[in-house]
Structures are given as C-alpha cells and as structure tokens.
Amino acid sequence: MLEQLFPEVKWENVWEATFETLYMTGISVLVTFILGIILGLLLFLTSKGNIWENRFVNFIISATVNVFRSIPFILLIILLIPFTKALVGSMLGAEAALPALIIGAAPFYARMVEIGLREIDKGVIEAAKSMGASTFTIITKVLLPESMPALASGITVTAIALVGYSAMAGVIGAGGLGDLAYLEGFQRSNSQVTLVATVLILIIVFIIQFIGDQITKRIDKR
Numbered sequence: 001m002l003e004q005l006f007p008e009v010k011w012e013n014v015w016e017a018t019f020e021t022l023y024m025t026g027i028s029v030l031v032t033f034i035l036g037i038i039l040g041l042l043l044f045l046t047s048k049g050n051i052w053e054n055r056f057v058n059f060i061i062s063a064t065v066n067v068f069r070s071i072p073f074i075l076l077i078i079l080l081i082p083f084t085k086a087l088v089g090s091m092l093g094a095e096a097a098l099p100a101l102i103i104g105a106a107p108f109y110a111r112m113v114e115i116g117l118r119e120i121d122k123g124v125i126e127a128a129k130s131m132g133a134s135t136f137t138i139i140t141k142v143l144l145p146e147s148m149p150a151l152a153s154g155i156t157v158t159a160i161a162l163v164g165y166s167a168m169a170g171v172i173g174a175g176g177l178g179d180l181a182y183l184e185g186f187q188r189s190n191s192q193v194t195l196v197a198t199v200l201i202l203i204i205v206f207i208i209q210f211i212g213d214q215i216t217k218r219i220d221k222r
Contacts, residue, residue: 008190008192008193009190009192009193009196010184013180013184014180014193014196014197014200017175017176017177017179017180017197018177018200018204020094020175020176020177020179021163021166021167021176021177021178021200021201021204022204023094024094024097024098024101024162024166024169024174024175024176025159025162025163025166025204027098028098028101028102028105028162028165028166029105029155029158029159029162031098031102031106032101032102032105032106032109032155032158032162033109033155035102035106035109035110036105036106036107036108036109036110036112036113036154036155036158037110037113037144037151039061039065039106039107039110039113040109040110040111040112040113040114040116040117041113041117041139041143042057042061043058043061043062043065043110043111043113043114044113044114044117044118044143045135046058046061051135051138052135064107065107065110065111066107067107068103068104068106068107069107069108069111071104073100073104073165073168073169074168074171076100076103076104077097077100077168077169077172077174078172080099080100080103083099084096084099084100087099091172091173092173092174092175093173093174093175094174094175094176096173096174097166097169097174097175097176100165100169101162101165101166101169104165105158105161105162105165108158108161109154109155109158112150112151112153112154112157112158113147113150113151113154115150115154116147116149116150116151116154117143117147119147119150120142120143120146120147121146124142124146125138125142125143128141128142148219149216149219149220152212152215152216152219153212153216155212156208156209156211156212156213156215156216157212159208159212160205160208160209163201163204163205163208166178167181167201170182177197177200177201178197178201180193180197181193181194181197181198185197
C-alpha cells in the first residue's frame with residue numbers, strides 16, 4: 001500500500017531513519033531528565049532564602065544555563081564538533097548528535113524544573129524543616145513529589161523540542177529523519193521522501209504529547 005502511494009520512497013531507509021530519530025530522542029530525553037533535575041535543584045536550593053543559599057554558586061550555574069540555553073542549536077552543534085569528535089570519535093551518525101542534543105536541552109529543562117520547584121508552597125518546605133527532615137529527605141519526599149506534574153509537563157515539552165533538534169542535527173549528517181529529508185528529499189528533489197519524513201516526525205511529536213499529557217494528568221493530584 002505505502003509502496004504504491006509513494007513509489008519514490010525507499011522504505012527500508014525510512015524505517016532506519018525513524019529508528020535513529022527515536023534512538024537520539026530517547027537517549028537524550030533520559031539524560032536530559034536526570035541532568036535537568038540536578039541543575040534545576042541546584043538553581044533552586046542555592047537561590048536566596050533556600051537551604052543551600054549561595055549567591056556565587058547560584059550565579060555560576062545560572063549563567064552557564066543561560067548561555068547554553070541561548071545558543072541556537074545549529075550553532076551549538078558546530079561549536080561542539082571538537083568535543084564530539086574527542087568523545088565519540090566522529091561527528092557523523094546518531095551517537096555523534098547526542099552530546100549537542102543533551103547540552104542543548106538540559107539547561108532548557110533545568111529552568112523548567114526550577115520554575116516547578118518555585119511553585120511549591122513554602123509552608124510545606126518549612127514544615128518539613130521544622131520536623132528535622134534532612135536536605136535529602138526534603139528533596140526526595142517534598143520537592144520532587146510536589147513538583148512532579150510540572151516536571152512531567154516540562155520533560156514533554158523538552159522531548160518535543162529534542163525531536164526538532166534531532167531533525168536539525170540530521171542536516172549535518174547525524175542521521176535520522178532530518179538527515180533523510182535533507183539528503184534523499186531536498187538534495188535529490190524527491191518531495192515524497194520529504195513529505196514522509198515530515199509526517200513521521202509529526203506523528204512522533206503527537207505521540208510524545210499524548211503520552212506526556214496522560215502522565216501529567218495521572219500524577220497531578222490538585
């Protein structure tokens with residue numbers, strides 16, 4: 001059926017590119033989730049009036065997050081080429097895109113984590129402190145559980161952004177649907193390949209949004 005509708009599309013290449021996009025997105029979302037929570041917690045805890053209040057540390061982390069969050073992704077990939085080559089050994093392929101994807105997305109998600117933590121009622125945190133709870137207990141039993149709906153919503157937005165980032169990374173040889181659309185679609189004037197790649201990216205985005213919305217609804221007790 002698909003072969004008849006799109007005779008100029010090599011479907012084995014499409015499925016391989018789809019897998020590469022899912023691989024890049026999945027790994028980068030997982031690492032971004034962990035790094036983003038760590039950075040977001042540090043931003044929150046070292047800010048004024050919080051447990052680890054430290055103006056200097058907060059400034060350094062905040063400045064680093066702002067810098068990497070502000071660099072356009074396509075420029076970030078280029079800037080990270082030496083680092084990527086040293087880490088992965090190549091600047092081509094799905095694995096070579098991972099450093100840029102993670103470094104580009106983690107600061108973005110960290111700010112969302114910080115915003116989610118700031119929305120927590122300070123009275124809940126103070127109550128935990130007054131009961132003698134340790135910092136670790138406050139983080140694991142108060143901060144993360146109370147902000148979980150915001151964290152889930154934030155990682156959904158970030159995952160969708162990462163799908164778009166992975167498509168941009170494909171333009172410089174990172175593989176995936178972006179690479180397929182550019183090399184086999186645009187450069188060879190094959191509009192069918194470009195259309196199929198675009199539709200598949202949209203489907204992935206819709207699925208991520210649906211799953212994210214369902215998870216957020218389930219864990220939001222408000």
